[in-house]
Amino acid sequence: MDAHDLITRNAAEVVTEAEVEELAEEPDGKRAYVGYEPSGVLHIGHMLGANKLIDLQEAGMEVVILLADVHAYLNGKGTFEEIRETATRMQEQFVAYGLDEENTEFRLGSEFQFDEEYVLDLHALELETTLSRAERAMSEIGSGDSVTVSQAVYPLMQALDIEYLDIDLAIGGMEQRKVHMLARDTLPSIDYDAPTCLHTPLISELSTGIGKMSSSSGVTISMEDSTAEIEEKVNGAFCPAGEIDPEPTEEGEARNNPVLEIFEYFVFPRFDEVVVERPEEYGGDLRYDAYEELVSDFASGELHPADAKPTLARYLDKLVEPGREKLREQRA
Numbered sequence: 001m002d003a004h005d006l007i008t009r010n011a012a013e014v015v016t017e018a019e020v021e022e023l024a025e026e027p028d029g030k031r032a033y034v035g036y037e038p039s040g041v042l043h044i045g046h047m048l049g050a051n052k053l054i055d056l057q058e059a060g061m062e063v064v065i066l067l068a069d070v071h072a073y074l075n076g077k078g079t080f081e082e083i084r085e086t087a088t089r090m091q092e093q094f095v096a097y098g099l100d101e102e103n104t105e106f107r108l109g110s111e112f113q114f115d116e117e118y119v120l121d122l123h124a125l126e127l128e129t130t131l132s133r134a135e136r137a138m139s140e141i142g143s144g145d146s147v148t149v150s151q152a153v154y155p156l157m158q159a160l161d162i163e164y165l166d167i168d169l170a171i172g173g174m175e176q177r178k179v180h181m182l183a184r185d186t187l188p189s190i191d192y193d194a195p196t197c198l199h200t201p202l203i204s205e206l207s208t209g210i211g212k213m214s215s216s217s218g219v220t221i222s223m224e225d226s227t228a229e230i231e232e233k234v235n236g237a238f239c240p241a242g243e244i245d246p247e248p249t250e251e252g253e254a255r256n257n258p259v260l261e262i263f264e265y266f267v268f269p270r271f272d273e274v275v276v277e278r279p280e281e282y283g284g285d286l287r288y289d290a291y292e293e294l295v296s297d298f299a300s301g302e303l304h305p306a307d308a309k310p311t312l313a314r315y316l317d318k319l320v321e322p323g324r325e326k327l328r329e330q331r332a
Contacts, residue, residue: 002024003024003025003027003059003060004020004021004024006055006056006058006059007020007023007024007027007055007056007059007061007169007198008020008198009055009269010051010052010055010200010201010264010265010269011052011198011199011200012174012199012200012201012202013174013177013198013199014196014197014198014199015180015181015184015196015197015198015199016196019196020169020196020198023168023169023196024059027056027059027060027061028060028061029060029061029062030060030061030062030168030169031061031062031063031064031165031166031167031168031169032053032056032061032062032063032064032167032168032169032170032171032198033063033064033065033066033161033162033165033167033169033170033171034049034052034053034063034064034065034066034170034171034172035065035066035067035068035071035109035158035161035172036049036065036066036067036068036090037068037071037072037075037077038067038068038069038072038077038083038084038086038087038090039072039077039086039090040086040089040090041090041093041222041223041224041327042090042093042094042097042222042223042323043220043221043222043223044203044213044220044221044222044262044266045173045203045213045214046090046094047097047266047319048173048200048201048203048265048266049171049172049173049200050094050097050098050099051265051266051269051270052171052198052200053065053099053104053171054098054099054100054269054270055269056169056171057099057100057103057104061168061169062103062105063099063103063104063105064104064105064106064107064165064167065091065094065099065104065105065106065107066107066108066109066161066165067087067090067091067106067107067108067109068108068109068161069083069084069087069108069109069110070109070110070113070114070157071109071154071157071158074150074151074153074154074157075150075151075154080110084108084110087108089330091106092326092330093223093323093326093327094106096322096323096325096326097223097319097322097323098270098319098322107165109157109161112164113157113161113164118160118164121160121163121190122153122156122157122160124189124190125156125159125160125186125187125189125190126153126156128186128189128190129156129182129186131152133182134152134153134155134156134182135147135152136178137155137178137179137181137182138151138152138154138155138179155178155179155182156182156186158176158179158183159179159182159183159186159187160187162183162187162195163187163192163193163195167195168196169195169196169197169198170183170195170196170197170198171197171198171199171200172197172198172199172200173199173200173201173202174199174200174201174202175202175212176199177197177199180195180197180199183195183197184197200265201261201265203258203261203262203265204238204255204256204257204258204261205218205219205238205258206218206219206220206221206233206234206236206237206238206258207219207236207237207238208238208255209238209246209255209256209257209258210249210253210254210255211253213258219233219236219237221233221316221320223320223323223324223326223327224324224327225320225324226324227317227321230313230316230317230320231310231313231317234259234309234310234312234313234316235309235310235313237258237259237309238255238257238258238259239257239258239259239260239305239308239309240257240305241301241304241305242298242299242300242301243257244257244260244295244298244299245257259305259308259309259312260295260298262312262316263291263294263295263308263312264291264295266315266316266319267312267315267316267319268290268291268294270319271315271318272289273287273288273289274287274288274294274311274315275287275288275311276288276303276307276308276311277310277311278307282307283302286302286303286307294308
């Protein structure tokens with residue numbers, strides 16, 4: 001797989017394609033980043049971002065994870081001491097999940113966000129941005145019913161982080177799109193380049209296929225989950241036989257197949273072969289080198305949810321186990 005294919009694999013969107021093509025021509029030494037508020041335990045959203053960073057490392061890029069302690073403080077997530085302790089634990093979990101430690105730069109926002117130059121640039125962005133635009137940028141991330149001034153400043157800091165971390169490619173889920181578009185619009189107004197952006201898909205809620213999987217609501221998967229818990233969650237997942245694009249609900253809500261999504265975005269990027277173990281009386285094992293082969297068999301009925309789900313649980317457990325072990329050590 002060439003650099004362009006690795007960079008764009010499983011991306012929901014790149015902004016812009018021409019910029020990414022130029023980046024892919026000479027990826028060595030180029031820098032990509034994703035930022036997370038320190039939240040304690042890696043969940044499936046963090047893992048999806050980490051999978052993308054692993055792709056970028058394979059393509060030759062340097063990767064940066066911003067453990068955004070100042071952002072977390074502005075969002076009411078605890079004291080700085082509490083947040084930084086959490087950040088240290090999360091860093092260890094990211095490495096356990098599979099990131100190359102030697103080629104991953106972990107940064108705290110507080111290392112540079114209190115510097116005079118950064119603060120003055122932040123004020124300059126504030127002068128260029130209406131309050132309603134800042135609120136719109138935060139709306140997809142979730143700031144509650146009442147937006148505080150700190151939360152309105154939050155997306156402007158995200159925009160500025162891209163410049164201060166010397167980033168060539170900003171990574172985020174689709175919920176980060178408005179923040180990135182704000183960055184592209186406003187950074188040139190203070191003489192910085194508009195960033196190139198890549199957005200990863202949102203995984204559907206596991207039990208219903210409606211909306212996105214979230215650690216704050218519904219059923220999700222995290223490194224805290226035991227093997228038995230992963231099996232239980234996946235076995236209860238929405239996965240209608242043969243349906244790649246399930247029909248909407250009677251209320252018109254869009255539904256997706258989260259089991260297939262997790263195979264596509266988590267399992268196949270990390271394993272060269274996926275083996276579905278079946279008794280000989282049911283046709284014997286199935287082996288897949290690519291997601292397209294698996295989804296074709298699922299659509300035809302050759303692969304039934306009763307076989308797909310335990311297979312998914314087994315491979316997810318392999319991905320989670322190193323991080324789960326790191327959690328045990330942290331809590332010992």
